Amino acid sequence: MIKTYVLDTTQLQDPLEDASCMELLSFSNERMEKTARIRQPDARKQSFGAGLFLSYALQKAGSGARLYFNSFGKPFVTGMPFNISHTKHYAILSIWEPQQPSDKDLPLLLGCDIEMVHAYRPNIARRFFMPQEHETLESISQEHMQAELFCRYWTRKESVMKLAGLGMALPMNLYDVRSGQAYADTGKTRAWILEKEHAGPEYRKAAEILLEGRLFFQEYWHDGCCITVCSTKKECRQEGYLIQIPRPGETDAACIRDALRGRCFLSKL
DSSP: OEEEEEEEGGGSOOGGGOHHHHHTTTTOHHHHHHHHHOOSHHHHHHHHHHHHHHHHHHHHHOTTOOEEEOTTOOEEETTBOEEEEEOSSEEEEEEEOOSSGGGGGOOOOEEEEEEEOOOOOHHHHHHHSOHHHHHHHHTOOOHHHHHHHHHHHHHHHHHHHHHHTOGGGSOGGGEEOSSSBOEEOHHHHHHHHHHTTTSOHHHHHHHHHHHHTOOEEEEEEETTEEEEEEESOTTOOEEEEEEOOSSTTTSOTHHHHHHHTTSSSEEEO
């Protein structure tokens, strides 16, 4: 099962005000240092929340698991597909949680994204989206529906870019996200990878992922935000959860760990 957890990071304690919070990030000196360097308290809490999610992914992978980053900054743990994203007040984790022993060997890639719905930006759609996606957006007369669909397209494209491991280095106009899955423009994708022939194996792998044509979307909505999870297995069951902190700003991070372990503080999206 693919589970997606949503955390309102503004409800977390400031990790610089409680040493026990920073101890929860001890799995990575880089994460601790990165969090401590951030000046704005809300941004620091966001980094801390993402760190808790990384810690959870390591825990789920088992003893001896290590956290790695590819050359584009995507974190990964061998044998534990997951992805993390954040927006202004929220951090999310999408993670593969096997329900039976045979599930552990299921090959799976994951990407996720969360964005708040803002006004439609036609210049962005015209420049970065596929022409068909731009035309669909332009055909909508109601502004709120146009803005919502623009956000849906954007989160879908970001989730594909993160799944493929390239982030913004993967052009958005190589694939169409208007339906429940992404469809690559075969000609454009092959031309693009020819241009990147000497750019490294990550580019070739991303092109292969697009051309395989198995990128499926699951969407959730919460508090004006669109959340999209992209996976390479359509048949995987998915569930989304909101982590509820019982005493905002007063509870240590233990309740987050308890929520992720399924003990308490979870409500379905």
